[in-house]
Amino acid sequence: PxxxxxxxxxxxxxxxxxxxxxxxxxxxxxxxxxxxxxxxxxxxxxxxxxxxxxxxxxxxxxxxxxxxxxxxxxxxxxxxxxxxxxxxxxxxxxxxxxxxxxxxxxxxxxxxxxxxxxxxxxxxxxxxxxxxxxxxxxxxxxxxxxxxxxxxxxxxxxxxxxxxxxxxxxxxxxxxxxxxxxxxxxxxxxxxxxxxxxxxxxxxxxxxxxxxxxxxxxxxxxxxxxxxxxxxxxxxxxxxxxxxxxxxxxxxxxTGGLEAMGERNAEKAALLYGAVDRSDLYRGCAVPSSRSVANVTFRLPTPELEREFVDRAAGQGLVGLAGHRLVGGIRASIYNAVGIDAVRDLVAFMESFELSVTG
Ligand code: PLP
Structure with a gap:
């Protein structure tokens, strides 16, 4: 997964x-x-x-x-x-x-x-x-x-x-x-x-x-x-x-130390925030100037859709996406060990999920 x-x-x-x-x-x-x-x-x-x-x-x-x-x-x-x-x-x-x-x-x-x-x-x-x-x-x-x-x-x-x-x-x-x-x-x-x-x-x-x-x-x-x-x-x-x-x-x-790690993390975060910002379905939680490179949080219009997003993602092997129980929503944690391919897979899933619910 x-x-x-x-x-x-x-x-x-x-x-x-x-x-x-x-x-x-x-x-x-x-x-x-x-x-x-x-x-x-x-x-x-x-x-x-x-x-x-x-x-x-x-x-x-x-x-x-x-x-x-x-x-x-x-x-x-x-x-x-x-x-x-x-x-x-x-x-x-x-x-x-x-x-x-x-x-x-x-x-x-x-x-x-x-x-x-x-x-x-x-x-x-x-x-x-x-x-x-x-x-x-x-x-x-x-x-x-x-x-x-x-x-x-x-x-x-x-x-x-x-x-x-x-x-x-x-x-x-x-x-x-x-x-x-x-x-x-x-x-x-x-x-x-x-x-x-x-x-x-x-x-x-x-x-x-x-x-x-x-x-x-x-x-x-x-x-x-x-x-x-x-x-x-x-x-x-x-x-x-x-x-x-x-x-x-x-x-x-x-793997190149903190310099290389920082570059990879920035690239991963940019991919994911890009997908959120391009979309009409997802809405980022953090104001853009305060965005984290490690935990990317966003919401869908309803808790029901959020649950469906998490369930369908899990069905495709993308796990751990439910937001913290205090706030709900979606949270993708893209720490050091999460590769860029995993982030690309998530972005592809987000796009296909959006198409499937908005037609
Ligand atoms: N501080 C931050 C920023 C955290 O994210 C967490 C846990 O998720 C904690 C502290 C608490 O850490 P621990 O469960 O190791 O006590």
Missing amino acids: RNFSAGPAQMPEDVLLSAQAEFMDFAGTGMSVLETSHRSAAYRRVIDAAEASLREVMGIPDSYGVLFLQGGATLEFAGIPMNLMRRGRAGHIVSGHFAKVAAEEAARYGSAEILATSEPTGFDRIPDLPAPEAFAGMDYGYICQNNTIYGTMFHGLPDCGGTPLVADVSSCFLSFPLDVTDYGLLFAGAQKNAGPSGVCVLVVDRSLVEAGPALGVCPTYLDYSAQLAKGSMLNTPNTFGIYLCGKVFDWVRG
Whole structure:
């Protein structure tokens, strides 16, 4: 099938084949990686190589730490304030559901001030960015860079006036080139562009962590300082998940890195938005200047037609197209592992579906 699911999402076929080939005999041990101690030299090489590969792909400088944590992106909605809200204030831009949930979670640990929101227009856009002065006196500014449910994306980062920027990049991770030093911290649930669910990849400016201790309520597991000191091995990590993430990072590197990935993703998105814009049946959800390269959302005139679209698409092997349950409609997630051929197939289906219902 052509898998357009928002996550867990399609994995690169080469990664799955490679993992399958060594599933029963990992690194010549005669054992599966699932059976291998996280303290073994063989596994140490896996996690070290995964980190090194990610550092190379993203150009992460030594002054930033890399963590592989559990609990998905959601646990870091709490981990971030518990580590960084030392003055008790964060400035949140609320551009969608996960941005809102993150602000609500942060508000349990301090003052999560909403500096901008696009909720009044149904999260159909990235809100106008606040002035840099709005972030004065705050521990950090917070954004969700790509809004998976609504299909919107920041096309430029807010200027936080020297206050560190924290970004949830779950659904645009490794999707285009970025400058890590623009961020104080970025994090991603792995199940869209990096690997299996449960793993959260977190990249943090070490100086932010070293600037002071985590809040007293912070569990040791979530204490970034403790995790960095232990190389993400404070407890038994998600060994298999990290192993797969490493293979995905290698795959990204082998297919030309973020530059090439960004070009392919832009081409895929342009094809799909072109089909939406040409049509009289489909109506894009996001305002064009806020459109996501990763999640393309659109509607049909009625929920009944939307259901028919999803069902008939599935009948042709195009799966995972139903919009998020909060909003309905159609959502095609075209993450890194979704090839341009899959997008072409979807566009062809959209055209034939439109013809069949409009005559
Ligand atoms: N942030 C964004 C942008 C997401 O799309 C998601 C999940 O889809 C999450 C956070 C939550 O991630 P997790 O389920 O890994 O906690």
